[in-house]
Amino acid sequence: MSEPIDQQSEETAPQPSRRIVLALGAAAASTVVTIRPALAQTAGSVLNCEIPVPAPQAAGSYIAQDGSLVAPGTAGAVPPLSRPLTGEEVKVMLRGGPTPAGIDAQSAQAYANYIRRLQAGMSGFTCYASLQMPR
Amino acid sequence: MAGLSYIADDESLVRKVELDGLTALFHVPSGMTHIVAPPAPQILEALAGRPADLKELVRRLSRNFDVDGAESALAARLDELEAAGLVSRP
Amino acid sequence: MRHSHALQVGPVAFRLGSEWRQPIEALKQLYAGYPAPDGPCDFTVRLEAETPWRRWLRPAVAIRGDYTLPDAVPMALAHGLLAAEMGMNLQMALGQKRYLLLHASSVERDGKALLMTGASGSGKSTLSAILGEQGWRFMGDEFALLDMDDGRLHPFPRAVSLKNQAVLVLEEIVGGDRFGPVLRNTPKGTIRHLRPNEEAVARMREPARPVLILFPQYGRGLQAAVRPVGQAEIFVRLTQASTNYVALGEPGYGALCRLVTGTPARAIDYSSTEAALTLIDGLWGEFA
Numbered sequence: 001m002s003e004p005i006d007q008q009s010e011e012t013a014p015q016p017s018r019r020i021v022l023a024l025g026a027a028a029a030s031t032v033v034t035i036r037p038a039l040a041q042t043a044g045s046v047l048n049c050e051i052p053v054p055a056p057q058a059a060g061s062y063i064a065q066d067g068s069l070v071a072p073g074t075a076g077a078v079p080p081l082s083r084p085l086t087g088e089e090v091k092v093m094l095r096g097g098p099t100p101a102g103i104d105a106q107s108a109q110a111y112a113n114y115i116r117r118l119q120a121g122m123s124g125f126t127c128y129a130s131l132q133m134p135r
Numbered sequence: 136m137a138g139l140s141y142i143a144d145d146e147s148l149v150r151k152v153e154l155d156g157l158t159a160l161f162h163v164p165s166g167m168t169h170i171v172a173p174p175a176p177q178i179l180e181a182l183a184g185r186p187a188d189l190k191e192l193v194r195r196l197s198r199n200f201d202v203d204g205a206e207s208a209l210a211a212r213l214d215e216l217e218a219a220g221l222v223s224r225p
Numbered sequence: 226m227r228h229s230h231a232l233q234v235g236p237v238a239f240r241l242g243s244e245w246r247q248p249i250e251a252l253k254q255l256y257a258g259y260p261a262p263d264g265p266c267d268f269t270v271r272l273e274a275e276t277p278w279r280r281w282l283r284p285a286v287a288i289r290g291d292y293t294l295p296d297a298v299p300m301a302l303a304h305g306l307l308a309a310e311m312g313m314n315l316q317m318a319l320g321q322k323r324y325l326l327l328h329a330s331s332v333e334r335d336g337k338a339l340l341m342t343g344a345s346g347s348g349k350s351t352l353s354a355i356l357g358e359q360g361w362r363f364m365g366d367e368f369a370l371l372d373m374d375d376g377r378l379h380p381f382p383r384a385v386s387l388k389n390q391a392v393l394v395l396e397e398i399v400g401g402d403r404f405g406p407v408l409r410n411t412p413k414g415t416i417r418h419l420r421p422n423e424e425a426v427a428r429m430r431e432p433a434r435p436v437l438i439l440f441p442q443y444g445r446g447l448q449a450a451v452r453p454v455g456q457a458e459i460f461v462r463l464t465q466a467s468t469n470y471v472a473l474g475e476p477g478y479g480a481l482c483r484l485v486t487g488t489p490a491r492a493i494d495y496s497s498t499e500a501a502l503t504l505i506d507g508l509w510g511e512f513a
Contacts (some may be wrong), residue, residue, distance in 0.1 A: 159478070
């Protein structure tokens with residue numbers, strides 16, 4: 001092709017042969033990773049913590065499969081844990097590892113979801129935040 | 136009627152460093168750091184300081200890139216960038 | 226407070242106070258030979274009774290100080306030394322603003338530093354302690370301090386925290402007087418602290434330029450291997466390991482980008498100390 005035609009093409013319509021293929025990522029792929037504050041890997045070095053399930057503020061509530069708090073005896077919900085979980089136990093559980101003794105897999109799912117929903121101000125939130133589970 | 140419009144911050148508000156084919160971005164207004172893969176940096180460049188809807192974005196990108204049939208993929212990327220706070224709807 | 230001690234570790238000065246004598250005595254012994262700070266302290270750690278009656282009755286040591294974390298569970302008095310160490314880590318994790326903190330071990334040779342980072346159990350602490358006895362200068366096993374202006378690493382030679390198997394390995398190499406007491410049934414298992422050697426202490430104010438980053442991975446049956454690591458992956462791993470990266474903002478970002486783009490990195494798999502040392506020697510020869 002001659003120079004003038006290229007010149008003209010550049011200004012009006014792009015030329016397919018000069019364009020770079022742009023990697024687009026699949027619909028469900030993730031192309032953005034956001035760096036979050038991490039107390040993570042030093043958690044074992046700085047914090048010996050526990051997460052009560054549920055928090056004392058909600059003592060007596062049962063926990064639904066999705067982690068929300070419900071009235072005691074609600075169908076499908078699991079009872080409060082008799083002792084708080086240690087930071088280590090929570091870390092393992094959230095990673096899909098073995099559940100602490102006395103907790104079956106189904107209940108563990110509910111407890112794990114409860115922990116994931118913890119908000120600032122609720123007992124156990126700092127402990128959970130310090131474990132920094134990747135999203 | 137044009138679709139939803141998107142805009143990204145001006146380039147002066149974003150620091151960029153290339154890392155082996157991916158891009159590290161520091162977004163000054165939020166203080167957040169993101170690692171992004173193509174086409175994210177290209178989308179951000181196309182939207183920097185100038186709003187565009189999806190069709191207009193495709194048009195801008197197609198100046199330098201082959202983006203035929205990419206609308207739905209680009210829409211997914213825009214959602215991600217919006218969730219990360221790098222793109223907003225003016 | 227009734228009992229206290231002041232300690233200089235690299236560029237950071239700590240004041241530690243305690244309601245009980247025992248942890249402070251253990252700390253003084255573990256850090257024998259360390260200089261006293263020559264100015265005001267940067268951080269304070271206080272070991273306090275969780276409640277007044279827990280000072281004597283099944284003593285419960287709460288870790289307090291300039292910075293503190295809610296939800297922390299108090300520790301037994303027998304683990305008071307560990308509480309003091311965790312207290313210092315906590316002050317650094319939450320309060321350090323002058324240096325970018327990397328959760329990594331570091332050793333130095335000829336003014337150049339090797340940085341090792343990875344999850345618990347990767348072996349970075351143990352390897353740094355061993356290298357420190359084999360002609361390298363030990364700079365730290367828990368935190369590496371990155372100067373955001375000039376990119377050099379500053380030593381932070383706290384006592385090395387050795388767990389389980391690693392305790393035995395180092396007991397074979399190092400004389401008994403450098404070890405702290407054996408602490409059993411701690412939240413992190415059995416721990417013994419090891420004081421860095423005299424050279425590490427004497428040179429604790431000397432920074433070094435990082436020239437190699439390693440991600441060691443220990444595994445019982447692992448075939449010794451060296452693998453490349455992408456820069457983006459290193460960047461993310463190091464931010465995951467930095468407690469103050471986000472708080473430092475743009476200067477932290479710039480410093481970490483310069484470290485990552487300017488320093489070669491490799492992942493190494495190993496199943497024995499010897500294998501690791503061989504891999505490290507080879508890579509050092511290649512990159513240092």
